[in-house]
Amino acid sequence: xxxxxxVRGVSKRYASGxxxxxxxxxxxxxxxxFALLGPNGAGKTTLISIICGIVNxxxxxxxxxxxxxxxxxxxxxxxxxxxxxxxxxxxxxRVIDTVSLSRxxxxxxxxxxxIEKILRDLSLWDKRAAKVQELSGGMKRRVMIAKALxxxxxxxxxxxxxxxxxxxxxxxxxxxxxxxxxxxATIILTTHYIEEAEDMADRIGVISKGELVLVEExxxxxxxxxxxxxxxxxxxxxxxVPAGLADWKLALRDEGHELEYEFDTHAEDxxxxxxxxxxxxxxxxxxxxxxxxxxxEDIFVSLVHAPKSTAKGEAA
Amino acid sequence: MSFNVHAxxxxxxxxxxxxxxxxxxxLFVPAITTSLYFIVFGSAIxxxxxxxxxxxxxAFIVPxxxxxxxxxxxxxxxxFGIYMPKFTGTIYELHSAPVxxxxxxxxFVGAAATKSMFIGLLILATAHLFVDMPIAHPIAMIGFxxxxxxxxxxxxxxxxIWAQSFEQLSVIPMLIVTPMTFLGGAFYSxxxxxxxxxxxxxxxxxVYLISGFRWTFFGKGDVAxxxxxxxxxxxxxxxxxxxxxxxKTGYRLKK
Numbered sequence: 001x002x003x004x005x006x007v008r009g010v011s012k013r014y015a016s017g018x019x020x021x022x023x024x025x026x027x028x029x030x031x032x033x034f035a036l037l038g039p040n041g042a043g044k045t046t047l048i049s050i051i052c053g054i055v056n057x058x059x060x061x062x063x064x065x066x067x068x069x070x071x072x073x074x075x076x077x078x079x080x081x082x083x084x085x086x087x088x089x090x091x092x093x094r095v096i097d098t099v100s101l102s103r104x105x106x107x108x109x110x111x112x113x114x115i116e117k118i119l120r121d122l123s124l125w126d127k128r129a130a131k132v133q134e135l136s137g138g139m140k141r142r143v144m145i146a147k148a149l150x151x152x153x154x155x156x157x158x159x160x161x162x163x164x165x166x167x168x169x170x171x172x173x174x175x176x177x178x179x180x181x182x183x184x185a186t187i188i189l190t191t192h193y194i195e196e197a198e199d200m201a202d203r204i205g206v207i208s209k210g211e212l213v214l215v216e217e218x219x220x221x222x223x224x225x226x227x228x229x230x231x232x233x234x235x236x237x238x239x240x241v242p243a244g245l246a247d248w249k250l251a252l253r254d255e256g257h258e259l260e261y262e263f264d265t266h267a268e269d270x271x272x273x274x275x276x277x278x279x280x281x282x283x284x285x286x287x288x289x290x291x292x293x294x295x296x297e298d299i300f301v302s303l304v305h306a307p308k309s310t311a312k313g314e315a316a
Numbered sequence: 317m318s319f320n321v322h323a324x325x326x327x328x329x330x331x332x333x334x335x336x337x338x339x340x341x342x343l344f345v346p347a348i349t350t351s352l353y354f355i356v357f358g359s360a361i362x363x364x365x366x367x368x369x370x371x372x373x374x375a376f377i378v379p380x381x382x383x384x385x386x387x388x389x390x391x392x393x394x395x396f397g398i399y400m401p402k403f404t405g406t407i408y409e410l411h412s413a414p415v416x417x418x419x420x421x422x423x424f425v426g427a428a429a430t431k432s433m434f435i436g437l438l439i440l441a442t443a444h445l446f447v448d449m450p451i452a453h454p455i456a457m458i459g460f461x462x463x464x465x466x467x468x469x470x471x472x473x474x475x476x477i478w479a480q481s482f483e484q485l486s487v488i489p490m491l492i493v494t495p496m497t498f499l500g501g502a503f504y505s506x507x508x509x510x511x512x513x514x515x516x517x518x519x520x521x522x523v524y525l526i527s528g529f530r531w532t533f534f535g536k537g538d539v540a541x542x543x544x545x546x547x548x549x550x551x552x553x554x555x556x557x558x559x560x561x562x563x564k565t566g567y568r569l570k571k
Contacts, residue, residue, distance in 0.1 A: 052411075052412040053411055053412050054408055054411040054412055054570065055570060056566060056570055073414060074318075074414040075414075076414075077412060077413055077414040078414045080412065082408070082409075082412050084405075084408050086405055088404055088405030088406045088408060089406060090404070091404065092334075092337065093333075097330070097333065100326070101326050101327070101329075101330045102409060103326070104322045104323055104325060105326050105327070105415060106323070106413050106414060107322050107323055108322060109322055147409070
C-alpha cells in the first residue's frame with residue numbers, strides 16, 4: 001500500500017526555546033487508522049499542526065499524498081481534514097453556515113446535498129439552523145467534525161476527539177470513524193484513552209517528550225510486549241510459597257489465598273502445565289484458575305516511563 | 317486549483333453575513349451620528365458661520381464626516397474580522413486551508429471595504445436630507461471612496477493581526493486615527509488656521525485624504541488633488557507591503 005503521509009526528520013523548536021519535537025520519521029499507509037498515543041505535552045498536537053500547516057516546522061519535510069506540504073500546500077491541505085483538540089467555533093454563526101464556510105475554504109464548490117448528508121450522519125441536521133453557541137459541548141464537537149469532513153478529505157486528523165465527550169457520543173464517533181475508513185479515508189487520531197487506540201487502531205505510535213518511541217502494528221505490539229498473569233485461587237490459604245515451587249516465579253497474594261504466576265506468552269514453554277502438574281503432585285488444591293493479559297495501557301505506561309534506550313530496545 | 321475562488325467567496329460571504337448580523341449597530345449608528353453632526357454643526361453652529369472657500373458650512377463638512385466614519389469603520393471592521401478568529405481560535409481553519417495570503421487579504425479586506433462603501437454612501441444619502449450637496453466629479457468621488465476604503469481596511473487588517481488584546485485593537489483608532497481626523501480638517505479648512513498650526517497640520521496625512529475627497533465634491537481642496545492621490549497611493553503601498561511581510565514571516569499568525 002502507498003503511504004499517504006510521510007514525515008522525514010521533522011523537528012520543532014518554539015521561539016521560547018522549547019524543543020517540542022526531536023526528529024520525527026513516520027509513514028502512514030492509505031486506508032489505515034493510526035493512533036498516536038502519548039502523555040500531555042509529548043508533541044502530538046505539534047506534529048499534527050505541522051502536517052496541517054498551522055505550525056511551521058524547524059526542520060525536516062512532510063509529504064502528503066505525494067506532495068510536499070510547503071510547495072504543494074494547495075493539494076496537501078485540501079486532502080486533509082482536521083478536528084482540533086480545542087473547541088474553537090464561530091459561536092454566533094448557524095451550524096450550517098459554519099460548515100458551508102469550511103467547504104468553501106478548502107476550495108470545494110457548494111454542495112448542499114453533501115453538507116446535508118454529513119449533518120445527518122452526525123445527528124446535527126435538526127440543529128442546522130441553531131447558533132453554535134446554543135449547542136452543548138458534545139454537539140459543538142460534532143460541528144467541528146462536520147467542518148473537517150465538509151470538503152471530503154482523504155486524510156483525517158482527530159486530535160483528542162473524545163476528550164470531555166460522553167459515552168454515547170464516543171460510541172457514535174467511533175462508529176463514524178469506522179464508516180469513514182470503510183469509505184477509504186485514512187485516519188490519524190491522538191488520544192489519552194488507551195482503550196480507544198486498542199479498540200480502533202490498526203497501528204499505534206507512541207510519542208514521548210518529542211520523540212516517536214515506537215511505531216508498531218497493534219496486535220504485534222500487544223503480542224510482543226504482552227505478558228500474561230495466571231491467578232491460581234487456592235482451596236486453603238498458605239503462609240509462604242512452598243519450596244517445591246521454587247522453579248517458578250510465584251507471588252502469594254490476597255493473604256495467601258492466591259498464587260500469581262507471570263509468564264511470557266510467546267516463550268517456547270510458558271511453564272503453565274508444569275506448574276499445574278507440580279501443584280497436583282504436592283497436593284495443593286485450587287478452586288479456580290484465570291489468566292489476565294496486560295493491556296495496551298500497561299505497555300504504554302512502561303514505555304513512557306522507561307528510559308528511552310530500553311524502550312527502543314524492547315520495540316526493536 | 318491555481319486560485320482558490322471558492323475560498324474567497326466563502327470568506328467574503330461569511331464576513332458580510334457577520335456584518336448583516338450587526339446591521340443595526342453598523343449601519344444605523346453611522347447614519348444617526350451623522351445626523352447629529354448636522355444638527356449640531358450644520359444647523360446650530362453652521363447657521364452662524366460664514367461660507368468656507370465659498371461653500372456653505374453644512375455642505376463643507378460632509379466629505380470630512382464621510383471620511384471620519386469610513387476611517388474608523390474600515391479599521392474596526394477589518395481588524396475585528398481577523399482578530400476574532402485569532403481570539404476564538406478558529407484561525408486554525410484558515411491556516412490549515414489551501415488559501416494563499418493574497419486570497420485571504422482579498423476576501424477579508426474586500427468584505428470590510430464593501431461594508432465601508434455602504435456606510436460612506438449611506439452617510440452621503442443622509443447628508444442629502446439636510447443640505448444641498450453638489451458632486452462635481454461623481455466617478456472620482458466613488459473611486460476615491462473605494463481607495464480610502466481599501467487602504468483603511470488593509471490598515472485595519474494589519475492592526476487585527478498585530479493586536480494581542482481588545483485594548484490594543486481599539487487604541488489605534490481611538491488615540492490616533494480619530495484625533496488625526498479631527499485635526500485634519502474634517503470640520504474646517506486648513507487655510508483657516510493661523511501659523512504655526514497651519515504648517516504643523518500639513519504634516520498630518522489625513523489632511524491630504526480629506527482634501528482630496530472634498531475636491532471630488534466641490535472641485536477644490538486645501539491641497540492639489542495630485543498630492544492627495546500620492547498620499548492615498550503611498551498608504552496603500554505601505555499597507556500592502558506590511559501585509560505581504562506579515563504573511564511571509566507568519567508574524568503573530570503562526571508559531
